[in-house]
Amino acid sequence: MKIVTQVKLIPDAAQASALSATLRTVNEAANWVSEVAFAGDVPREYELRKHTYAELMTRGLGAQAAQHAIKKVRDAYTTLHANLRAGNLGQKGSKRRIKAASKPITFRPDAAQPYDDRCLSWQYDTRTVSIWTTQGRLKGVRFACSAGALKTLQQYRKGETDLIERDGVFYLIATCEVPEAAPYEPGGxxxxxxxxxxxxxxxxxxxxxxRHLNRYRKQQRALRAKLQKKRTKSARRRLKERSRREQRHVKxxxxxxxxxxxxxxxxxxxxxxxxxxxxxxxxxxxxxxxxxxxxxxxxxxxxxxxxxxxxxxxxxxxxxxxxxxxxxxxxxxxxxxxxxxxxxxxxxxxxxxxxxxxxxxxxxxxxxxxxxxxxxxxxxxxxxx
Missing domain, CATH: 3.30.420 (Nucleotidyltransferase; domain 5)
Incomplete structure (x- = not known):
């Protein structure tokens, strides 16, 4: 059974700057790859790699980072086409469907970037990681997590790990394959x-x-509507500060x-x-x-x-x-x-x-x-x- 474990990175100022620059560089490159895939209607990852890999290397991406950027784009288009076939974006001719299918997929500057074991290594005893960036390999980047999460990482981590940035804070989201316990014979x-x-x-x-959760959501909806009506810089800042707060509470x-x-x-x-x-x-x-x-x-x-x-x-x-x-x-x-x-x-x-x-x-x-x-x-x- 696959689960994800999240840890918080605690980089110093120089490390944080390198991580932020890396995410922006790889996502800018992914946007360019997306434009190539959309313009040329490139259906397969192998074909897309032939059109974009050399250019990505000249943009400062390492070999593995370039591969992951291409795969991220191809996976995004696979998801889009699956949603179109399933009708999740509306019926044919609807504005939402036309808008989704008429332009290349874009990635936010702080969107997640996948890493494999050749780009990222873990030192569990010191609670640090060594991670690839466009400014070189960063060693000794500290991370924080609970004792249970650390134990899960040590025993079951397997596969890719995503680097993400949320409101200036960096996180690593690792995939772990945890064995399922054998089910017992139920007594009802x-x-x-x-x-x-x-x-x-x-x-x-x-x-x-x-009752409490529904009341909390109602208050949040009223607050969002009030801030959205103001359309001021401070209101937008407040909305950004409160983003994902409701999701975390519900989760x-x-x-x-x-x-x-x-x-x-x-x-x-x-x-x-x-x-x-x-x-x-x-x-x-x-x-x-x-x-x-x-x-x-x-x-x-x-x-x-x-x-x-x-x-x-x-x-x-x-x-x-x-x-x-x-x-x-x-x-x-x-x-x-x-x-x-x-x-x-x-x-x-x-x-x-x-x-x-x-x-x-x-x-x-x-x-x-x-x-x-x-x-x-x-x-x-x-x-x-």
């Missing part, structure tokens, strides 16, 4: 119902209320929720039953005031966190169809639209059970998870005559 399943009012509700009683909240859910399942020897929510934004129709809440809700991120933490801990995991789970009674299985009396209240029209709507849905998901796990273990091969 815990259903996890994801929502907007309540971020996560489990069939065992845990509930992560989303930290999702990490805490996912860890709580997985830890409880591991402690009780149960598996996890999650909703299959891919494509929910295209399936669900909402009124205009509700669209902001849905599209800013990081349910995919929370689901991904639960999945990778469960796999690292060996917790069995199944995905089930969430259709009608909010209208089905966990007690008798009766499905009726009128069962959902209020957003938080469920009252079965058949057996009369009254429960919290999200708690009832999580119990329905738990039962579906057990059924899916049992069906997967049963043999459907014909009997031997």
């Amino acid at each position: 399943f815990t259903g996890v119902d994801l929502g907007i009012v309540n971020i996560a509700t489990t069939s065992t009683g845990y509930q992560a209320a989303g 930290n909240t999702n990490h805490i929720i996912a860890k709580t859910i997985v830890t409880e399942a591991e402690r009780t020897g149960r598996g996890l039953s999650l909703e299959e929510l891919k494509g929910i934004r295209t399936r669900v129709r909402l009124r205009k005031p509700q669209r902001v809440a849905l599209h800013s809700w990081a349910f995919a991120q929370l689901g991904d966190f639960i999945v990778y933490k469960a796999r690292r801990a060996g917790v069995p995991l199944v995905f089930v169809d969430p259709a009608y789970s909010s209208k089905e009674c966990a007690q008798c299985g009766h499905v009726d639209r009128l069962n959902r009396v209020l957003q938080a209240k469920f009252a079965c029209r058949s057996c009369g059970v009254v429960a919290h709507a999200d708690r009832n849905a999580s119990r329905v998901l738990a039962r579906r998870g057990e059924d899916a796990w049992t069906a997967g273990r049963e043999s459907h091969a014909p009997a031997t005559p």
Whole structure:
């Protein structure tokens, strides 16, 4: 299982200047390569290398840096074409699709640059790295990270590492291949119902209320709108300072929720039953005031966190169809639209059970998870005559 580990670089003034100049040089070169790829419609990385490699070397890039710049451009166009085929940038003829396909891809001056082991080496005992720059090899650049992150880097780091700059601070994001724990035989399943009012509700009683997070997001949206209306230099500076702050807050909240859910399942020897929510934004129709809440809700991120933490801990995991789970009674299985009396209240029209709507849905998901796990273990091969 691949995960990423982030460390913060602590360079001195000269080292910081060299790192900043390197990122700007390689991204300027990547923009030129992108123009060549767009103008010549070069479909393959090998062909693109023949047209650009020599020029990149004259621009001060090393051999490996030039290769990575070319590959970065080719990967960006591969992603763009995949999004166009999937319709993620609108239908044919739409303004968004035309805008994306009618000009070369550009890279920010501080966009990430990949490094391999020939351009970057780690000294874990001294917590320093040796890294290639356009001004020569920098040795002894200090980095900071937690003890757990350092242990993960030492044991499982494998593949490329990205150098990025955020608001003048440099980070290395390393790819680590962590082995998955062997899943145990579950003694039942815990259903996890994801929502907007309540971020996560489990069939065992845990509930992560989303009131604070939704209120925080509403405040951030109002503040952004207020600053954007000013259109002053100080307002733009404030907007830049607050960039990614909301994302970090939401990400930290999702990490805490996912860890709580997985830890409880591991402690009780149960598996996890999650909703299959891919494509929910295209399936669900909402009124205009509700669209902001849905599209800013990081349910995919929370689901991904639960999945990778469960796999690292060996917790069995199944995905089930969430259709009608909010209208089905966990007690008798009766499905009726009128069962959902209020957003938080469920009252079965058949057996009369009254429960919290999200708690009832999580119990329905738990039962579906057990059924899916049992069906997967049963043999459907014909009997031997």
